[in-house]
């Protein structure tokens with residue numbers, strides 16, 4: 001989120017390179033995106049798994065989760081993509097409306113994470129329908145690069161489930177709220193992108209994101225089992241349901257992420273313990289819904 005303005009972005013990049021500071025937060029951190037995509041890839045239908053395999057670059061070894069932070073890596077090269085990672089809602093407005101809120105800072109409609117999910121879903125729906133030149137694989141259908149479409153969709157489905165990616169405009173989704181995570185200085189946004197997940201991995205999962213995925217996997221098949229179908233659902237003739245996910249995120253931002261936090265707060269055990277369940281739920285929902293969306297796009301034949 002901090003890369004919104006060219007000047008700020010360049011300065012930040014420079015600061016990172018020069019001072020070897022931790023990288024600025026750009027969505028769930030690498031682990032959050034990896035978790036969402038690992039959950040998703042295991043739930044793909046045969047048809048979707050095949051298409052994903054076909055679209056992934058060959059050096060990914062068929063592993064979607066290895067590229068789910070690609071969209072953050074290209075954010076500076078593809079400068080136009082920076083507004084596509086989040087949604088700003090008016091301050092203290094705990095709801096989201098596509099027509100009101102999905103726009104970039106210049107007011108261009110549809111340029112937000114919900115619009116991007118719709119965009120890359122429509123692009124992927126053209127998979128297999130290209131009029132192929134003998135040299136091009138199905139991964140480019142006319143004007144679109146469907147490899148990029150897959151990587152963007154997989155990343156943005158994670159981002160839209162991070163509650164503070166649908167946050168208040170004036171604090172840039174918590175990016176300008178300085179707080180302490182235990183004894184370390186950071187911003188509220190970064191706590192949700194990275195720190196809660198990292199602390200959970202350290203405290204409960206031997207610093208292994210794979211073990212975190214296993215635990216979420218268990219809940220998806222256990223405690224959450226009767227909710228999973230509802231998470232997967234989308235209105236009858238829709239392929240992606242980004243507006244539902246965005247509305248849930250701003251509600252969680254208000255009820256949980258922003259709640260009881262002010263500039264200068266120190267957040268520790270109490271915040272971690274009460275917010276970790278929200279983070280787990282959003283990661284699981286992101287993974288389940290990414291799979292459901294890819295299954296709708298590429299065909300439902302279950303494995």
Ligand SMILES: *[C@@H]1O[C@H](CO)[C@@H](O)[C@H](O)[C@H]1NC(C)=O
Nearest residue numbers: 034063064065066067209210
């Ligand atoms: C896929 O890639 C991720 C990230 O690089 C890695 O952690 C994971 O172990 C890989 N999965 C497989 C099955 O190779």
Ligand SMILES: *[C@@H]1O[C@H](CO)[C@@H](O)[C@H](O)[C@H]1NC(C)=O
Nearest residue numbers: 080084110111112115116119
């Ligand atoms: C849609 O995708 C194209 C191709 O990547 C991109 O140029 C455009 O900015 C995207 N728009 C949105 C709203 O995602």
Ligand SMILES: *[C@@H]1O[C@H](CO)[C@@H](O)[C@H](O)[C@H]1NC(C)=O
Nearest residue numbers: 057136139140145146147148
């Ligand atoms: C599609 O995008 C990927 C990732 O940016 C790139 O490596 C590949 O060359 C592109 N394919 C085409 C046909 O442009």
Ligand SMILES: *[C@@H]1O[C@H](CO)[C@@H](O)[C@H](O)[C@H]1NC(C)=O
Nearest residue numbers: 038039042043210213214217
């Ligand atoms: C999660 O569960 C699926 C089965 O639904 C399994 O195929 C997959 O390997 C599991 N993922 C991990 C990382 O354990």
Ligand SMILES: *[C@@H]1O[C@H](CO)[C@@H](O)[C@H](O)[C@H]1NC(C)=O
Nearest residue numbers: 234235236237238239240241
């Ligand atoms: C389905 O889509 C059409 C337009 O594509 C729309 O007019 C109709 O209201 C939609 N139906 C439902 C149930 O959403």
Ligand SMILES: *[C@@H]1O[C@H](CO)[C@@H](O)[C@H](O)[C@H]1NC(C)=O
Nearest residue numbers: 255256257259260270271274
């Ligand atoms: C916020 O603080 C109030 C008062 O201390 C407390 O009762 C409430 O549980 C807190 N809510 C959250 C979500 O932390």
Ligand SMILES: [Zn+2]
Nearest residue numbers: 026027085159
């Ligand atoms: Zn992002």
